[in-house]
Amino acid sequence: MIEKILTVKNRAGIHARPAAIIAQTANKFQSEISITRDDATVNAKSIMGVIAMGAGYNTQLTITVEGPDESEAVAVLENLFESKFEEE
Numbered sequence: 001m002i003e004k005i006l007t008v009k010n011r012a013g014i015h016a017r018p019a020a021i022i023a024q025t026a027n028k029f030q031s032e033i034s035i036t037r038d039d040a041t042v043n044a045k046s047i048m049g050v051i052a053m054g055a056g057y058n059t060q061l062t063i064t065v066e067g068p069d070e071s072e073a074v075a076v077l078e079n080l081f082e083s084k085f086e087e088e
Contacts, residue, residue: 001066002074010084013056016047018085023047025076031067033077044077 008014014022026033026044033044037059042049044063055061065073 001064002070004063004065004074004078006061006063006078006081008055008057008059008061009081010087011057012087013059014050014053016051018080018087019047019050021080021085022050022077025080026073028076029065029067029069029073031065031070031073033073034064036062036064 010018023045034041035044035050035053037053037055040053042053044050053061063074063077067073
């Protein structure tokens with residue numbers, strides 16, 4: 001299991017488009033992927049779950065990945081956050 005704290009760096013936060021990108025990316029992996037904000041944890045493969053977190057600019061999220069391709073999944077998701085979901 002890998003846990004990584006990522007920060008939302010795009011000014012608009014995680015709205016529909018970034019949530020869709022996160023869910024589509026997470027669904028490419030066999031591993032279980034969850035995102036935690038404060039006390040709420042959602043399945044990263046669920047667009048609605050990711051949107052419902054209401055993660056705005058500079059919000060810190062904990063990504064937890066467990067499974068056979070966990071290292072690759074964490075690296076790809078981290079890159080999405082670093083690239084600001086290609087919005088800026």
